[in-house]
Amino acid sequence: MKHFDVAIIGAGIAGASIASEIGADRSVLLLEAEDHPGYHSTGRSAAFWTESYGGPLVQPLTTASRAFLDNPPAEFSQTGFLRPRGAVNIGRDDEQHLADKFLADFADNGLTMARWSWAQAAALVPDLKPIWKHAIHEPECRDIDVAALHAAYLADAKRKAVDLKCRAPVTRIRKQDQMWELIAGDETYHATVLVNAAGAWADGIARLAGAKPVGIQPLIRNMVQIETDPPSSQDMPLVVGLDGSFYFKPEAGGSYWLSPHDEIPAEPGDVAADELSVAIAIDRFEKVMDVQVKRVTRKWAGLRSFAPDRLPVIGFDSATADLFWFAGQGGFGIQTSPAAAKLARSILLGQTPDESLHGIDASLYAASRFS
Structure with a gap:
């Protein structure tokens, strides 16, 4: 043996x-x-x-x-795994404290971040509703293959x-x-x-x-892909709620994928998206973006495990x-x-x-x- x-x-x-x-x-x-x-x-x-x-x-x-990830050894991969995306972390009118805390948490880590107004965020996130007054831009965010x-x-x-x-x-x-x-x-x-x-x-x-x-502890995270009118812009950054209740980004073909940023305790095993989580994700998205959700094209869930x-x-x-x-x-x-x-x-x-x-x-x- x-x-x-x-x-x-x-x-x-x-x-x-x-x-x-x-x-x-x-x-x-x-x-x-x-x-x-x-x-x-x-x-x-x-x-x-x-x-x-x-x-x-x-x-x-x-x-x-x-x-x-940007430049792996040639014997490992001939290409890198990251593509530019950028991220905007947003908060409502009454959530300045969340923006302040976010910046304070990373003040000593040397990250590239900038506090933005709604107008600056809306320039990158078309159809962003004006209640999202507080924004922090992270230009170094990337998509990863x-x-x-x-x-x-x-x-x-x-x-x-x-x-x-x-x-x-x-x-x-x-x-x-x-x-x-x-x-x-x-x-x-x-x-x-x-x-x-x-x-x-x-x-x-x-x-x-x-x-x-x-x-x-395994935790379920739900994901949804949707089509909207108007469609997403492929140049749009990842958008993250400073309160931890959502994130979304554009997908190929003018769609979005989004998550309610949920963490549902579960036993280890196969998991699938549930209808309530899908509905919550779409509701939170509609509170952020002034677009019409036409249909759900895909939904799925995965396990994330934390100490x-x-x-x-x-x-x-x-x-x-x-x-x-x-x-x-x-x-x-x-x-x-x-x-x-x-x-x-x-x-x-x-x-x-x-x-x-x-x-x-x-x-x-x-x-x-x-x-």
Whole structure:
């Protein structure tokens, strides 16, 4: 029976990225329960990169990922994964305090932001209603090609001889002779180190391994695509409510996709959009934009998984030897994936962190904070 140095559970963006990072240095098994990697979360992403998303303690990982996403190594991808978009964060007449707090939260992080009037925001967001008096412009926001990035990580892992097994749900984990024994699908595997990159299932995997869960909660996020009259402008930025109740951006063909920015607690599993969430998303959109919603063209939902403090969990379990956490990446897991995977690599392999991680405090994300 083949023994692996590292077994990674979960082949979404977390598992794929860390497999890519360590595949040249260790023998790696990558286990995925579904028919295809990235089915539940990665494949249902909102597909934008913006430095403020996730808050000021997540922002360093996002910023450190920018160079890789813009200009990846040639052997990883011949093209970058980001395209200019820009973002405008907006608030109503009585929400100046939200704009003030937003700017204050990132005052020391060196981000490019500017306070704008309604007129400045409306110049970029046609049909913006005049009640949205407060705006903060983030010109560095980008669209991110999620599918291409995930595929590139998987392809790079394959080049490095990572052994990907799909349709391999893990049903048993135990320590035997100082090694992990895993039953996944109809097969048994052995590994020295186990990486828990199982997203919404991360706490369940921890329990199987005899470890204490850290409290990772899966949350449903609903998305809707609509057609409007007039149609969307493709040059329009991402629009985000400063109160956290919506975001939307234009899509190809003059449509919009939008979300009520909801977070509905759920058990790990497949999820679908519900009609109430769709209605709420459209209602909030209509309060922002002076357009007519003609029809819904698509609706979907995905899972976002957060630790109790809403920061990623990256590092060895404090009580269970050779169990490494790479989970709790919420809705920011894709935009932080290059830096997060490099940080995980340095901890997992005991190496000096990549120079792109200079100034990042790894202890903020350590799994030991939950011990």
